[in-house]
Amino acid sequence: MMSTRRSTVGLILFISSVLIHSFILTFYNGELIVHLSASLLQVICGAISFVWLWRAYRRISNPSQKYFWLLLSLGTLFSFTSVLSVFYFPITETLMKFLDLPYYLRLTGYLFFLGALVYKTNVISRRLIHNANTFNTLIFMSFAASISVQFLIQPVMDTSNLSFMATMPVVIYPITSWSILFVAIMLYQLSKYTKEKKNLQFVVAGFVILFFADSYYGAQLTLGIIEPGNLVVLGYVISFFLIGIAGRSAKESSSELTKIDDKFLQKIEVIFPYIIVIIFMLLVVDSYGWAYNPLSIGFTVTILMIIVRQVYVVNKNRKLIKEYRYLAYHDPLTGLRNRTSFKKGLQKLMIEAKDTNQSVAVLLMDLDRFKNVNDTLGHFIGDCILESVAKRLNESLGVYRIYRIGGDEFVIAVSNSSEQRCIEVSQKILETFSKPFTVKQHEIVVTPSIGISVYPQNGQTGDELLKNADAAMYRAKENGKNTFQFFNSELNEVMTRKVDLETELRKALELNQMTLAYQSKVELHTGKVTGMEVLLRWNHPILGFISPAEFIPVAEETGQIRKLGEWVLRTACKQNKHWHDNGYPNLSVSVNVSVGQLEHCTFTETVKEILDQTGLEPKFLDLEITESVMKNITEITGTLHQLREMGVTISIDDFGTGYSSLHILKELPIDTIKIDKSFIDGVTDSTSLSMVKTIIDMGINLNLNVVAEGIEEEHQARILSEHQCGFGQGYWFLKPTDSEKFEVYLKNDREGKIN
Numbered sequence: 001m002m003s004t005r006r007s008t009v010g011l012i013l014f015i016s017s018v019l020i021h022s023f024i025l026t027f028y029n030g031e032l033i034v035h036l037s038a039s040l041l042q043v044i045c046g047a048i049s050f051v052w053l054w055r056a057y058r059r060i061s062n063p064s065q066k067y068f069w070l071l072l073s074l075g076t077l078f079s080f081t082s083v084l085s086v087f088y089f090p091i092t093e094t095l096m097k098f099l100d101l102p103y104y105l106r107l108t109g110y111l112f113f114l115g116a117l118v119y120k121t122n123v124i125s126r127r128l129i130h131n132a133n134t135f136n137t138l139i140f141m142s143f144a145a146s147i148s149v150q151f152l153i154q155p156v157m158d159t160s161n162l163s164f165m166a167t168m169p170v171v172i173y174p175i176t177s178w179s180i181l182f183v184a185i186m187l188y189q190l191s192k193y194t195k196e197k198k199n200l201q202f203v204v205a206g207f208v209i210l211f212f213a214d215s216y217y218g219a220q221l222t223l224g225i226i227e228p229g230n231l232v233v234l235g236y237v238i239s240f241f242l243i244g245i246a247g248r249s250a251k252e253s254s255s256e257l258t259k260i261d262d263k264f265l266q267k268i269e270v271i272f273p274y275i276i277v278i279i280f281m282l283l284v285v286d287s288y289g290w291a292y293n294p295l296s297i298g299f300t301v302t303i304l305m306i307i308v309r310q311v312y313v314v315n316k317n318r319k320l321i322k323e324y325r326y327l328a329y330h331d332p333l334t335g336l337r338n339r340t341s342f343k344k345g346l347q348k349l350m351i352e353a354k355d356t357n358q359s360v361a362v363l364l365m366d367l368d369r370f371k372n373v374n375d376t377l378g379h380f381i382g383d384c385i386l387e388s389v390a391k392r393l394n395e396s397l398g399v400y401r402i403y404r405i406g407g408d409e410f411v412i413a414v415s416n417s418s419e420q421r422c423i424e425v426s427q428k429i430l431e432t433f434s435k436p437f438t439v440k441q442h443e444i445v446v447t448p449s450i451g452i453s454v455y456p457q458n459g460q461t462g463d464e465l466l467k468n469a470d471a472a473m474y475r476a477k478e479n480g481k482n483t484f485q486f487f488n489s490e491l492n493e494v495m496t497r498k499v500d501l502e503t504e505l506r507k508a509l510e511l512n513q514m515t516l517a518y519q520s521k522v523e524l525h526t527g528k529v530t531g532m533e534v535l536l537r538w539n540h541p542i543l544g545f546i547s548p549a550e551f552i553p554v555a556e557e558t559g560q561i562r563k564l565g566e567w568v569l570r571t572a573c574k575q576n577k578h579w580h581d582n583g584y585p586n587l588s589v590s591v592n593v594s595v596g597q598l599e600h601c602t603f604t605e606t607v608k609e610i611l612d613q614t615g616l617e618p619k620f621l622d623l624e625i626t627e628s629v630m631k632n633i634t635e636i637t638g639t640l641h642q643l644r645e646m647g648v649t650i651s652i653d654d655f656g657t658g659y660s661s662l663h664i665l666k667e668l669p670i671d672t673i674k675i676d677k678s679f680i681d682g683v684t685d686s687t688s689l690s691m692v693k694t695i696i697d698m699g700i701n702l703n704l705n706v707v708a709e710g711i712e713e714e715h716q717a718r719i720l721s722e723h724q725c726g727f728g729q730g731y732w733f734l735k736p737t738d739s740e741k742f743e744v745y746l747k748n749d750r751e752g753k754i755n
Contacts, residue, residue, distance in 0.1 A: 045237045046080020049244025056247035064123045065196070069247055071116030072203070076243065078109030079236075103173075110176045113207065117183040120200070124190045143276050144178040150283075174218070181211040199246040206242030209235050270314050274307045331404040333383060334390035342403040342411055346462045349415050350455050360455040361417035363425060364469035367408040368447045368481040377442060384439040385446060396432045397425065411466075417454060419486070426450050426484035433482075447482035449473050458487045471495050501554045504540060509567055514538055516571055517736035520745065521590065521707060521729045524721040529749045531588035531622070533729060534572040535736050536564075556596045565597045566606055573614040573621060575739055580620070584746050590622040590651060598625065599635060604642045611646075618647030622672065626653050637668070644669040651707070656695060665702070673699050677710025677730075683719050696725050 053073035060066040082105035184207040191200035213235025281300060285292075329341040337345065349360045367389070374382040386408065393402050393410065403411040414425055429448055436445045451473025459465040468487040471494065476485035508514050514536065521531040538546045555561040569591050576589040597603055611618055623643065640650055651672035652665075656679060665673075675695055682688030692708075699706040708720045711730030720728060734745055748754050 042083040042233060042236055042240070043080050045240045045244075046076055046083065049240040049247070050076045050080065052244040053247035056250040060250060065250070068116050068120045068123075069250060071112050071119060072243060072247065075109045075112030075116060076240065078105050078112060080240070082106035082109065107173055107176065110173070110180065114176055114180050114183065117180060117187055117207070121183055121187050121190060124187075124194060139273050139276055143280070144175045144182075146280075147283075150287075177211055177214050180207050184208060184211075196250070199250050202242050202246035202249075206239040206246070209242070210239035213239065270311060270318075274311065277303065277307065334387055334404050336390050336394075336402050336404045336410070338403065339405040342405055342413070343462050345401055345403075346413055346465070349413060350462070353415065353455060358415070359417045359457070360465075361414040361422045361425075362453050362455075362465045362469045363412040363414065363422065363429075363484075364451045364453075364466065364473045365410045365412065365429060365448045366451075366473055366477070368449055368477065370408040370446060373444060373446070377444075381439050381442060381444075385437050385444060388437050388439070389446070392432045393429070396428055400425070405466075411469075422452050422454070422486070423484075426452065430482065430484070449476040449481050450484035451476055451487065452484060453487040458492075468492075468495065498554060500543070501546070501551050502558050504543065505551060505555060505558070505560055505564075508538060508540075509564070513540055514564070514567065515738065516568065516575070517738060518575075518742040519729055519736045520734045520742075520749075521588070521727055522733045524708075524717060524725055524728050527754070529587070529746060530727065531590060532742065533590040533592075533624070534568065536568055536592075537736075552594070556594055559596075561594050561596045562600060565593060566610070569593075569607065570610050570614065573610055573616045576620060577614050577616045579743065579746065580616070582743075584743075584750070586620070587746075588620050588622050588649070589616075590624050592624045592626075592653065595626075595636070598639050604639060604646070607643060607648065608646060611648075619649065622649045622651055624651045624653040624674070633668075640669045651705075654709075656691070665698075670704065672705040672707055674707040674709050675725075680708050680710045680716055680720075680730075683716050689719070689723075692720070692725075693723050696720075696723055700724060 050073055053069050053076055056069040057066050057073055060069065082102040085102045085105060184204045187200060188204040191197045191204065194200065213232050216235065217232045281303060285296070285300070288296075329337060329344075331338045346360070346362065352358075353360045367385075370382065370385070373385065386404070389410070390402070390404065393412070397412060401413045403413070405411055412425060412429070414421060429450060433446060433448050436443045438444075451469040451471065453459060453465045453468035453472060455465055458468045468491070471491050472485040472487040475491060476483050479485065515538075517535045517537050518532045519535060520529045521533060522528065523530050536548055536552075538548070538551055540546055552561070555564050572589050572591050576587060579587055593603075607621075607623075611621065625640075644650060649671040650669060651674055652668075652670055653674050654676040655673040657676045673695065675692060679688055679692050679695070683692055696706050705727060706725050707727040707729065708716075708725050709729055711717050711720070711728045711732045713732060716730075717728055717732055734742075737745070745754075
């Protein structure tokens, strides 16, 4: 409030000073009064402008903005101080003598002005046109210096006794003035692509008026006409006012710049140096009275040919850069914008949404069962489908920005979004996929699952929005696919829980929060314990017991499964070796391993190293894999064969629930199949029993051991034994327990105390 009041007072004082000077200029003819009034007007207006600019510098924190206002404020300070210094000199002497203190102060101010303009153009052009403006400015300053010396300074020196060094300050002033005009014009062009457009154009207008005021004053000096308080003063005052007003209204704004696509500006950037060279050539030839000889003609033609060649090369390079830029921001297969373009585009949309208090929605779309299409029909057909998907999305959602961010994932960014608009766009996408795709005589049905997150409600950064949209998309898949899901508080809780688990999981081993539980594996015919399965348990001091079904997927996703799995394997082998050495030989320990562990190139070496270090014979280690391994059967078969050659046995866990294939089962180097608990629960039902009998017979025919999991009742164990199932495990025999209690269990089994 106080700052606004002061600015208003300054504006009133500014206008009042102009009105008073106009009154004096109109009704008083005294040269002294008019000159004093003109000087005071410039001082007052310059001081007010300086205050506005200095406050802009103090108010703004963005370095690319604040130093521009600092340089302008210093330039204004020196400019009005030069007028203030006039009061130290006799009036007539000051008006006629050019090389004095006021001149040097004003020149210093102009150098600050030039520095401010060059700095600002460079800040903008670094992102837009590769900073060529610096060189163009230097070229123009050299050109202006040469013209000034040749046509202004040299004639004066020829008719006076002044040395070249004495006339140098006189040369610098017009060079600086012309350079300010040149850079101001460039800044005007560049200002169109920034959020500071209005303020920068006020600054440019001020410097253009300042240039013409200087030019008019220079013409007066040349003609020997001095008119105190004339249009020159008015020009200076207006320029101060415009530059100061720009500082007064300056605000903090984003450093993001709109992409420049001004072909005229780009052409000017290319041809400007060559125009200067051609003008120089003409002036040089003119200075020799247009006297040609073979050398001068050859030199001229050569220079012109070099210019033509350079223009050709530059244009060719620009086309190549345009192609590279397109490839950098577009997907080569579909022609859609890519992930890099998405990050930049979303950042820009979020900034605009923040400025206008609106929302931006991110719709992440994933194709359901697309991997099956790739695996069965080949990647060529898959690529054709992706191209068709992109075409359909462009046709139905052309008004929105569509991105392919990888694989079969697409993103649609919806600015100025509302829940209703997101629903409409999602329904339009689902409708687009209602018709099958026809590719090479194949009619293929592909459906999308869509996750939606909204800025700023669901995230403040692009990564957060994408992550939350991904969570919503997976929830859509869980809800049956071919639908859409908004990110909500429930999903937010799931994500928060997941992040907490990821963080705590990293230190769980070091804090001894992980333990192993052991469940016996029993020979059904004799009731004897032949081994045990180890089960990982996590008891967190704050979060409590955390199910493996919850934290194992997090470990796999974050890559922590390798470290965790190695600890489980080492601990289990060490414990089993301990039991072997303490009177319980021939026990086999079963350890679950994930796909992520098996896919790692050093897994086989890790198993061998652990067996060597613990001293456990390989035949007493059984590695359990799930049927999901069969999705990557080509990559994993080699690892399984290496483990089998070492003597380690392999079991398939939860058999019958996943990707079972008799052909693959026959080829896999496995020893045991474990029937899933879901079949055992219904073993009294004739249909379920028939399925169990089929699995048992298949295992026997393939010379595989068969283990029934989840036996909880005596009659289940009896029925399975009657149908030749070799082994079983479950609560009927023993609930998972720690190593100490399990050792007591082993002792009781050895002594025949277990019924």
